[in-house]
Amino acid sequence: MNNTLQGQVALVTGGNSGIGRGICLDLAKKGVKVMVAGRNTTKSQETKALIEEAQGFAEVYRLDVTDADNVHNVVQEIYKKYGRIDILVSNAGNTTGPLFTHNTPYEEWDNVLKTHLYGAFNCVKECAEIMQEKKYGRIVITSSLAGIHGLTAQSSYAVAKSGLVGLTYTLAKELGPSGITVNAVQPGFIDTPMTEQQLQMCGEQWKNETPMRRIGQPQDVATAVSFFCSPETEFITGVVMRVDGGFMLNLSVDTLLYKFASGEFGK
Ligand code: NDP
Numbered sequence: 001m002n003n004t005l006q007g008q009v010a011l012v013t014g015g016n017s018g019i020g021r022g023i024c025l026d027l028a029k030k031g032v033k034v035m036v037a038g039r040n041t042t043k044s045q046e047t048k049a050l051i052e053e054a055q056g057f058a059e060v061y062r063l064d065v066t067d068a069d070n071v072h073n074v075v076q077e078i079y080k081k082y083g084r085i086d087i088l089v090s091n092a093g094n095t096t097g098p099l100f101t102h103n104t105p106y107e108e109w110d111n112v113l114k115t116h117l118y119g120a121f122n123c124v125k126e127c128a129e130i131m132q133e134k135k136y137g138r139i140v141i142t143s144s145l146a147g148i149h150g151l152t153a154q155s156s157y158a159v160a161k162s163g164l165v166g167l168t169y170t171l172a173k174e175l176g177p178s179g180i181t182v183n184a185v186q187p188g189f190i191d192t193p194m195t196e197q198q199l200q201m202c203g204e205q206w207k208n209e210t211p212m213r214r215i216g217q218p219q220d221v222a223t224a225v226s227f228f229c230s231p232e233t234e235f236i237t238g239v240v241m242r243v244d245g246g247f248m249l250n251l252s253v254d255t256l257l258y259k260f261a262s263g264e265f266g267k
Contacts, residue, residue, distance in 0.1 A: 004031065005027065005030045005031050005032050005033075005101050005230065006030070006031030007031060007032075007033070007121035008031075008032050008033070008084075008086040008087060008229075009032070009033045009035065009078065009082045009084050009085050009086055009087070010027050010032045010034050010035065010085075010086065010087035010089060010229070011035045011061075011075070011078060011085055011087070011088050011089070011123070011127065011175075012024050012027070012034060012035065012036060012037060012089040012091060013037045013038070013063060013065050013089065013090055013091050013092035013119065013123060014033070014037075014038055014091040014093060014142075015035075015036035015037055015039075015044065015047055015089075015091070015191065016036055016037075016038035016041075016043035016044035016047050016087070017038065017043055017047075017193055018190070018192025018193055018194060018218055019091060019142065019187065019190055019192055019202070019218045019221045019222070020036075020038070020045045020047075020089070020091045020092070020094060020193060020218075021046075021050070021215060021218060022217070022218025022219050022221060022222040023038050023057070023089055023091060023115075023218070023221065023222045023225045023226075024047050024051060024058065025050055025051060025054065025219075025222065026219065026222035026223065026224075026225070026226050027087070027089075027225075027226060027229065028051040028054060028056025028057060028058060029054055029056055029117055030226060031056075032056075032087065032229075033057045033058075033082065034051060034056065034057065034058045034059075034130070035047055035058075035059050035060075035061055035078055036051075036058050036059065036060050036061070036156070037060075037061045037062075037063035037065075037074065037092075038063060038092065039062065039063070039064050041060055041062050042094075043243075044060040044061075045060055045061075046260050048060050053235040054158060060191075061077070061078070062073045062074075064112055065090075065092045065115065065117055065120075066114045066115055066118055066122060067118030067122075067125065067144070068118075068122045068125075070097060070125055071125075071126050071168050072107070072121040072126055072163075073093070075126035075127060075130070076126075079130055080112060082240060084130070084134060085127050085130050085131065085137075086131070086134075086136065086137060086138060087137070087138045087139075087140075088123055088124065088131075088137070088138075088139045088140070088226055089126040089139075089140045089142070089143065089176060089229075090119065090120040090123050090124065090139065090140070090141045090250070091140075091141075091142040091237055092115060092116075092119050093115060093116055093142060093194075094111065094115045094116075094135070094194075095112065095118075095154055095157050095194060096108040096109075096111070096112055096154065096156060097153050097157075098152075098153035098154065099153055099154070099177055100153055104155065104156060107145060108156065109156045111156075112156035112157055112160055113159065114158035114232070115160075115199070116157075116161065116163070117163050117164070117167070118225075119244040120141055121167070122165060124139060124167075124171060125164065126140070128171075128180065131175070131178065131179075131180045132175070132178040132180070133160070134179075135178055135179040135182065136179045136182055137175070137178070137179065137180035138180070138229045138233075139171065139175070139180060139181070139182040139183075139186065140182075140183055140185065140225045140228045140229060141156075141164050141167065141168050141182070141183070141184040141185075142164075142184070142185055142187070142221070143161045143164045143184045143186045143188050143240060143254075144157070144161040144184065144186055145164055145187070145242065145244055145247070145248060146158040146160030146161045146265060147160075147162040147163075147164060147165050147186060148186065148248075149163075149248075155228075161186075165184060165203075165240055168183065168184040168238065168240060169192070169238050172237040172238030173238070175204060176237055176238075179234070180229050181228065181233065181234060181236060181237035182237055182238065182241045183228040183236065183237060183238070183240070183241065184240045184241070185221055185224045185225060185228075185232065185240075185241050185242075185243050186240055186242045187216060187220075187221045187243045187244065188206075188210070188216055188243065188244025188245060188247040188248070189203070189206045189210075189215055189216060189247070190215070190217065190220070190221060190243075191216065191217055191218075191242075192218060196204075199215065199263075203215055207219050208252070208255055209247065209250050209252060209254075209255050210245040210246060210247045211245060211246030211247070211249060211250060212245030213245075214245060214247055216243065216244065219249070220243055220245075221243050223243075224241050224243045228241075236255070247251060247262060
């Protein structure tokens with residue numbers, strides 16, 4: 001078995017911003033030919049430039065994951081050119097709100113579910129067939145802590161991210177016999193354009209309630225994704241990995257207890 005990512009081909013959706021950009025860069029530094037996919041190609045070109053600066057290889061594809069025909073055409077174009085797609089990182093995502101569930105318009109609900117769930121479905125549908133032919137593949141899906149915890153005023157997002165966990169487990173069962181692993185990451189608060197406003201509002205509090213005492217960066221998620229993409233992790237599938245600096249372990253009361261035990265309390 002070839003234990004290196006060198007020369008493999010990856011399609012990364014939402015590769016033109018935030019976490020996806022971090023994933024593209026990390027994979028490219030490991031020798032992967034990265035197909036940067038998103039709707040805004042100017043931003044995708046920025047990712048490509050960063051990759052080339054790091055001596056990596058990237059191409060840009062305009063992709064709307066909600067458009068099944070667009071996904072089909074892009075995947076076929078990549079396949080025709082390279083004869084393989086070894087890695088799919090289904091990372092594209094959006095949010096609404098903040099909107100309480102009962103105030104959420106149907107269109108907003110649809111939009112979020114379509115982007116995350118249909119988006120992942122469309123990409124997996126196209127790539128899985130190619131991977132099955134090769135009896136090899138790595139699929140990584142970006143879920144979220146919201147998928148386990150819920151998220152106030154973003155129920156469509158929480159529902160979509162839960163749905164992606166179900167998809168991950170199901171795909172792991174279906175595709176394992178073909179040598180394809182399917183795993184998911186569940187980032188906590190990561191510093192990206194998506195979280196800019198929330199970070200301003202409650203970043204400090206989040207940081208204090210995180211055992212690692214910082215906000216996550218795209219590279220933190222990229223490290224986990226690259227791990228799942230490695231040829232060496234062939235016995236790891238159906239895993240949903242938190243990437244949150246331990247946030248999920250924490251409760252406000254623990255922060256107080258920590259301060260008490262370390263003598264910081266009341267300072
Ligand atoms: P960004 O807003 O920076 O990135 C979102 C990406 O998704 C963009 O590249 C955007 O590109 C792409 N995208 C959105 N809609 C579509 C579409 N229809 N077709 C193709 N691409 C699309 O946010 P993040 O980097 O933070 O988010 C990346 C993923 O991580 C998302 O799935 C998000 O839910 C998830 N996540 C983020 C967390 C965080 O704290 N930041 C925490 C947990 C999960 P474009 O608009 O050009 O198409």
